[in-house]
Amino acid sequence: ETGVTQTPRHLVMGMTNKKSLKCEQHLGHNAMYWYKQSAKKPLELMFVYSLEERVENNSVPSRFSPECPNSSHLFLHLHTLQPEDSALYLCASSQDWGASSTDTQYFGPGTRLTVL
């Protein structure tokens, strides 16, 4: 496979469940991102990892827990979510992150999450 892949593509979970979203990039990039896309709202950057270290956390509630075990994989662990967390969660990657970097971000297809 090429590009950025995400699994599952669709997920329905109850508020007491624990689930994880997975992202894998096959581009040899060093930076990975989680975004939240809600209806009628701009994409919201949630987390950024650069070389497996978290470099950005945009005031995301602790019920979302990211994990980056290596530069190709990114997870978003979910627990005790709320219905308002229902959204499309997009993963992206870019070559690098940081000063002087103008790298393009490449997006995966997203995971459509529904919280009941």
Add this chain to the structure above:
Amino acid sequence: AQSVTQPDIHITVSEGASLELRCNYSYGATPYLFWYVQSPGQGLQLLLKYFSGDTLVQGIKGFEAEFKRSQSSFNLRKPSVHWSDAAEYFCAVGDFGNEKLTFGTGTRLTIIP
């Protein structure tokens, strides 16, 4: 703080007609500007980007955009749309030095025969 405004929530265009999608940004320095397209059920695909140099930028699928500093705009254009162009289009501004992208709310494009 940087921001992006896409004033048109939904645009309908006849197949073969020309298209212009508007994007206005607010940013303190020279912006890095992007247009992405999202087809139903898909992630975002980069159409084109502007970092510096020529203010008219060519992208994929026959799209182009023009950076106008005086108007703080980066409008996307296509001379003749195809039914396959129906999608949602997002303009974004990049923050030099840390890769953070600020997106607009998107413009949904419908193509009628």
